[in-house]
Amino acid sequence: MDIENKTYTISIYTENNIGLLNRVSAIFQRRRINIESLNISVSEIEGVSRFTIVVEMTEDQIKKIIGQIEKQIEVIKAYYHTDEETIYQESAMFKIKSDLLFEEREIQNIIKESNAQIVTVNRDFFVLEKSGRRHEIELLHRELSVFGILQFTRSGRIAVTKEPMQISQMLKAFNQ
Amino acid sequence: MDTQTIKQKQYLEQPKERISGSEAIVRCLLAEGVDILYGYPGGAIMPVYDELFKYQDKIHHVLTRHEQGATHAAQGYARISGKVGVAMATSGPGATNLITGIADAQIDSTPMVCITGQVPSHLLGSDAFQETDIVGISTPVTKWNHQITKASEIPEVIAKAFYIAKSGRPGPVLIDITKDAQFEEFDFQYKKCEGIRSYKPIPETNIESVKAAAELINNAKKPMIIWGQGVILGKAEEEFKAVIDKTGIPSAWTIMGASAIPTSHPLNIGMVGMHGNYAPNVLTNECDVLIAIGMRFDDRVTGKLDEYATQAKVIHFEIDPAEIDKNVKTDVAVLGNAKESLELLLPLLNKNSHQEWLQKFKDLYAFEFEKVIKDDLHPTKEGLTMGEVLKEINIQSKGKAAIVSDVGQHQMIACRYAEFNETKSNITSGGLGTMGFALPAAIGAKMAAPEREVVAIIGDGGYQMTIQELGTIFQQKAAVKIVVLNNEFLGMVRQWQQLFFDKRYASTEMTNPDFITIAKGYYIDAKRVTKREDLANAVSEMMASKEAYFLEVCVEKENNVFPMVPSGASVSDIRLE
Ligand SMILES: Cc1ncc(C[n+]2csc(CCOP(=O)(O)OP(=O)(O)O)c2C)c(N)n1
Numbered sequence: 001m002d003i004e005n006k007t008y009t010i011s012i013y014t015e016n017n018i019g020l021l022n023r024v025s026a027i028f029q030r031r032r033i034n035i036e037s038l039n040i041s042v043s044e045i046e047g048v049s050r051f052t053i054v055v056e057m058t059e060d061q062i063k064k065i066i067g068q069i070e071k072q073i074e075v076i077k078a079y080y081h082t083d084e085e086t087i088y089q090e091s092a093m094f095k096i097k098s099d100l101l102f103e104e105r106e107i108q109n110i111i112k113e114s115n116a117q118i119v120t121v122n123r124d125f126f127v128l129e130k131s132g133r134r135h136e137i138e139l140l141h142r143e144l145s146v147f148g149i150l151q152f153t154r155s156g157r158i159a160v161t162k163e164p165m166q167i168s169q170m171l172k173a174f175n176q
Numbered sequence: 177m178d179t180q181t182i183k184q185k186q187y188l189e190q191p192k193e194r195i196s197g198s199e200a201i202v203r204c205l206l207a208e209g210v211d212i213l214y215g216y217p218g219g220a221i222m223p224v225y226d227e228l229f230k231y232q233d234k235i236h237h238v239l240t241r242h243e244q245g246a247t248h249a250a251q252g253y254a255r256i257s258g259k260v261g262v263a264m265a266t267s268g269p270g271a272t273n274l275i276t277g278i279a280d281a282q283i284d285s286t287p288m289v290c291i292t293g294q295v296p297s298h299l300l301g302s303d304a305f306q307e308t309d310i311v312g313i314s315t316p317v318t319k320w321n322h323q324i325t326k327a328s329e330i331p332e333v334i335a336k337a338f339y340i341a342k343s344g345r346p347g348p349v350l351i352d353i354t355k356d357a358q359f360e361e362f363d364f365q366y367k368k369c370e371g372i373r374s375y376k377p378i379p380e381t382n383i384e385s386v387k388a389a390a391e392l393i394n395n396a397k398k399p400m401i402i403w404g405q406g407v408i409l410g411k412a413e414e415e416f417k418a419v420i421d422k423t424g425i426p427s428a429w430t431i432m433g434a435s436a437i438p439t440s441h442p443l444n445i446g447m448v449g450m451h452g453n454y455a456p457n458v459l460t461n462e463c464d465v466l467i468a469i470g471m472r473f474d475d476r477v478t479g480k481l482d483e484y485a486t487q488a489k490v491i492h493f494e495i496d497p498a499e500i501d502k503n504v505k506t507d508v509a510v511l512g513n514a515k516e517s518l519e520l521l522l523p524l525l526n527k528n529s530h531q532e533w534l535q536k537f538k539d540l541y542a543f544e545f546e547k548v549i550k551d552d553l554h555p556t557k558e559g560l561t562m563g564e565v566l567k568e569i570n571i572q573s574k575g576k577a578a579i580v581s582d583v584g585q586h587q588m589i590a591c592r593y594a595e596f597n598e599t600k601s602n603i604t605s606g607g608l609g610t611m612g613f614a615l616p617a618a619i620g621a622k623m624a625a626p627e628r629e630v631v632a633i634i635g636d637g638g639y640q641m642t643i644q645e646l647g648t649i650f651q652q653k654a655a656v657k658i659v660v661l662n663n664e665f666l667g668m669v670r671q672w673q674q675l676f677f678d679k680r681y682a683s684t685e686m687t688n689p690d691f692i693t694i695a696k697g698y699y700i701d702a703k704r705v706t707k708r709e710d711l712a713n714a715v716s717e718m719m720a721s722k723e724a725y726f727l728e729v730c731v732e733k734e735n736n737v738f739p740m741v742p743s744g745a746s747v748s749d750i751r752l753e
Contacts (some may be wrong), residue, residue, distance in 0.1 A: 015374050019311060019321070026316050067498030073320045073340055076374040174373040 218266025221293030247277020252620030268306030283607030319347030344377025406470015612641030
């Protein structure tokens with residue numbers, strides 16, 4: 001049994017119902033497991049939502065958690081994956097004083113090298129958006145901190161898996 | 177056209193009727209075959225009560241004296257009938273009072289539908305009078321829950337509620353309905369729920385796993401079965417009996433599995449767990465193949481997990497995939513309904529008899545008998561024991577009564593010593609251990625099976641947690657037999673204090689009221705027994721009564737329940753004194 005803590009990405013396909021977030025998060029809360037990040041969005045299937053949850057735990061623990069999640073009536077299917085099995089991203093926004101953009105040459109270099117996008121610029125501030133791995137965002141944060149950040153926010157992880165997930169087939173099977 | 181489409185078409189062609197949401201609720205209940213429900217009215221559910229008044233010739237509402245009583249009564253009803261129990265309450269305090277019973281039903285897999293009224297939808301979230309977020313509160317203790325704010329949602333949601341409550345591994349469902357939805361009129365039509373796309377109640381049984389299980393069983397030298405409530409919930413009693421009769425495997429039960437086969441069956445080796453029998457606990461750590469059927473390796477059953485059956489190959493027959501490997505790692509997991517899995521298993525099994533191995537259980541039973549059982553059932557000291565009361569009830573009821581027990585020492589004694597000749601005869605709060613369960617549960621049990629003798633065994637502590645349900649018994653003329661084993665202590669806690677807290681009896685001594693006067697105040701016939709020579713007559717008078725009857729037996733104050741696996745100890749370290 002694997003007793004080492006690892007980062008896992010959980011993907012849950014669900015019906016789009018009020019209250020389900022409560023049910024799913026309660027499963028973690030009850031076991032005193034900290035959710036590193038959580039994102040809920042539409043999925044490739046109409047009317048089906050997708051949760052992406054990042055947690056750190058052992059494989060033994062995560063198997064049990066997946067069992068409890070799948071037990072929820074409105075959960076269609078839940079999967080867990082290691083980082084190597086997924087392609088994942090986070091997204092962050094930085095709000096910074098406009099003066100810096102024009103006066104600090106280095107900031108322009110940082111923006112260029114980090115592949116960040118300028119979302120908007122006005123007289124007082126500009127906004128940068130950066131998508132990527134956590135460490136890339138953290139690096140950019142460190143570099144910009146030197147100059148002062150007015151606001152910063154980062155999203156939860158979103159991920160797709162390298163292997164296919166057979167949700168559509170499962171739903172089709174139900175309709176037959 | 178396939179059947180699904182035909183059904184859909186028939187449904188759509190049904191005439192629609194314009195009725196109110198509250199009438200729709202009652203009509204949905206009728207369509208689900210509900211003829212009895214338990215509850216307590218209040219502002220936010222009054223429109224439904226008004227409909228229940230109009231429909232009272234078709235559906236009987238039982239007014240309990242507390243909403244907790246309504247849930248336990250619904251549980252008792254469900255446990256003995258195998259049907260869904262229904263409980264109803266108003267918003268706010270009515271709804272929160274349901275929670276204990278819902279949590280109890282959840283952990284003991286009891287099918288129940290609870291309906292709560294809610295403040296009008298425009299007031300939701302405003303801290304309105306008697307508003308609580310009951311959907312939020314009940315989420316961790318329900319199999320499913322849902323709030324309805326529009327009358328048109330009522331038929332589909334209630335249909336779903338019943339389907340979810342009773343299918344697969346059963347459980348409680350809560351439906352919260354705002355008052356405006358109860359008043360609103362809409363075009364009513366009802367269709368039973370036949371499936372939910374995200375919910376698969378019964379996992380497919382993999383025949384390979386059945387074959388693997390059969391092979392392990394056929395090659396086992398010292399196999400042992402532990403069965404749980406899954407056998408009863410899966411209506412697999414016949415199949416289970418066929419399996420053990422063919423293979424001769426000694427079989428033990430968890431508290432929730434009790435009564436699935438008769439107590440006197442030669443392969444029934446008793447109860448496992450903290451206060452279970454000596455032999456099945458000790459020999460769990462000696463068997464070579466452990467076959468778990470419809471049980472979930474609760475910590476009260478396993479004791480210390482690291483030292484639980486580590487020598488054995490484990491086969492787990494289970495309907496809920498989340499139970500596999502949750503506590504005990506299995507070698508073979510057979511998913512599915514116990515009835516179907518055991519049906520598949522039976523022809524693959526070799527006929528066998530494990531006489532020598534079975535003899536080991538018998539020898540240890542003889543040992544336990546000398547050390548514990550003899551004094552429990554045939555005491556020579558002056559004070560009455562709980563065990564001898566159970567023995568007397570067994571004799572008088574010929575083992576045919578349904579025994580509803582509360583929580584504490586008397587519960588362990590009731591489960592250990594009650595004789596069960598029929599399935600679904602042991603109704604107790606297993607997983608939650610809810611004091612106050614038995615009195616209201618007995619009401620529901622008696623209403624579900626009026627032809628059966630229903631005897632509630634309750635401690636003086638737990639009795640006073642729901643004692644007000646005597647009013648329900650009286651009003652409903654529910655002929656339950658109530659036996660309070662009065663030791664003037666919260667006995668089970670006192671036992672722990674004696675054994676593990678140097679006899680510091682902190683807040684466990686009870687000064688009790690005159691229970692006889694109280695029973696008589698509720699117009700219930702009552703008698704108190706303090707001497708051994710009066711016991712048999714009193715029990716027979718109780719059993720002969722056609723009405724409710726209250727019997728108080730003043731038992732030894734400081735008796736203990738043994739055997740006992742101290743918490744955190746291994747099952748093979750079970751203590752006999
Ligand atoms: C609602 C609730 N509160 C507290 C407990 C803890 N508890 C378990 S057994 C017990 C004592 C029960 O005493 P009594 O009903 O007199 O039965 P006895 O053990 O004496 O047979 C208590 C307090 C519980 N199980 N349920």
